[in-house]
Amino acid sequence: MEFDSSPVFLNSEKITRYIDGRWDSLISCLETSFVLYSSDDGQVIQPVRENVTVRDYNGLLFSMPVCSSPHEALATKIITVYNDNHLRGLPRIQGVILLFSAVDGVLKAILEAPVITAKRTAGATAVATKYLASENPKILAILGAGVQARSHFEVLTHLYNFEEVRIWNIHQNNGEKLVKELNDKGFHCVCCSNVEEAVRDADIIVTATFSKTPILKAVWVKPGAHINVIGASNPTSQELDPELMRSAVVYTDSREAACVESGDIIISEVEVYAEIGEVILGKKEAFRDKTTVFKSLGMAVQDLVSAKLVYDAYTSDLQK
Numbered sequence: 001m002e003f004d005s006s007p008v009f010l011n012s013e014k015i016t017r018y019i020d021g022r023w024d025s026l027i028s029c030l031e032t033s034f035v036l037y038s039s040d041d042g043q044v045i046q047p048v049r050e051n052v053t054v055r056d057y058n059g060l061l062f063s064m065p066v067c068s069s070p071h072e073a074l075a076t077k078i079i080t081v082y083n084d085n086h087l088r089g090l091p092r093i094q095g096v097i098l099l100f101s102a103v104d105g106v107l108k109a110i111l112e113a114p115v116i117t118a119k120r121t122a123g124a125t126a127v128a129t130k131y132l133a134s135e136n137p138k139i140l141a142i143l144g145a146g147v148q149a150r151s152h153f154e155v156l157t158h159l160y161n162f163e164e165v166r167i168w169n170i171h172q173n174n175g176e177k178l179v180k181e182l183n184d185k186g187f188h189c190v191c192c193s194n195v196e197e198a199v200r201d202a203d204i205i206v207t208a209t210f211s212k213t214p215i216l217k218a219v220w221v222k223p224g225a226h227i228n229v230i231g232a233s234n235p236t237s238q239e240l241d242p243e244l245m246r247s248a249v250v251y252t253d254s255r256e257a258a259c260v261e262s263g264d265i266i267i268s269e270v271e272v273y274a275e276i277g278e279v280i281l282g283k284k285e286a287f288r289d290k291t292t293v294f295k296s297l298g299m300a301v302q303d304l305v306s307a308k309l310v311y312d313a314y315t316s317d318l319q320k
């Protein structure tokens with residue numbers, strides 16, 4: 001018998017076709033991935049990711065392998081993160097996800113990483129926010145106006161009917177561009193000229209920037225707010241001031257990764273109260289009425305379940 005081992009290649013356009021409009025399915029897969037990861041029963045094997053610094057060009061190369069037994073799948077995301085790429089007119093994050101069968105090791109698909117990274121990170125935030133934010137959030141503040149800011153706007157406005165959405169960005173023109181783009185689609189967002197104005201009385205805050213130093217201060221944040229910290233994914237960068245970190249109950253996706261990768265956790269010397277998977281499993285409490293931080297690092301198992309969602313939709317479409 002002939003063995004056709006050619007993997008399919010799914011570019012960003014195809015991935016968008018199979019993932020757009022599917023927030024509820026994605027959120028549900030991501031919730032499962034948090035549970036599997038935090039179950040500690042070996043169903044998911046996911047080492048802390050490796051990275052290589054490209055010193056001369058201010059770049060990084062990340063390798064993120066994972067095995068998920070319940071999905072009978074293996075995946076590795078390989079991405080580059082080049083902070084100065086906006087000056088070259090290129091995205092800061094690029095790369096691929098390789099999806100394999102865990103049964104026989106066959107490479108099933110090569111998927112461009114940016115769309116999945118954008119959607120799965122926002123979907124993961126949605127899971128954390130569902131568990132940790134107050135029941136009826138009215139004001140959303142997003143700090144940043146890039147890829148993650150967009151996907152977080154999308155998923156959080158899918159989940160909640162906010163009375164106000166405020167956006168702040170370091171370069172105000174880019175913040176205004178995003179606000180115009182969203183308002184042209186029928187939303188009503190405002191662009192703020194400083195962080196304090198953006199987060200005043202906000203119930204949910206998202207920080208999604210490439211800042212290396214804190215942009216969000218404790219005194220500006222309403223007690224009881226829920227903050228999703230998406231950027232500062234290395235031990236020397238911070239998005240939140242240490243006082244804010246110390247005044248909040250801190251949750252994360254992976255405790256093991258947070259302790260070596262998150263500047264916000266390492267520099268402020270806070271303890272991680274729980275992984276979000278432990279909250280979903282009922283092993284740890286969700287303090288909705290306290291100020292909570294979800295420190296998102298991003299996990300390979302999130303890429304695996306999202307890539308599989310797209311691949312399965314693609315293959316079932318082929319069979320029609």
Ligand SMILES: NC(=O)C1=CN([C@@H]2O[C@H](COP(=O)(O)OP(=O)(O)OC[C@H]3O[C@@H](n4cnc5c(N)ncnc54)[C@H](OP(=O)(O)O)[C@@H]3O)[C@@H](O)[C@H]2O)C=CC1
Nearest residue numbers: 144145146147148170171174208209210211231296297298
């Ligand atoms: N937790 C996770 O799973 C993931 C985390 N990330 C992280 O999320 C963050 C955003 O990524 P993404 O949206 O893809 O990147 P983008 O390049 O699309 O957007 C980056 C945003 O950060 C702003 N920015 C750049 N430098 C600074 C600075 N010094 N201070 C404040 N703002 C700044 C940019 O403003 P302007 O464009 O005007 O310069 C832009 O709004 C990054 O830190 C990235 O590493 C990304 C993927 C997954």
Ligand SMILES: O=C(O)C1=NCCCC1
Nearest residue numbers: 081093117233297298299
């Ligand atoms: O999980 C990811 O993907 C990323 N995490 C932090 C840095 C960029 C990409």
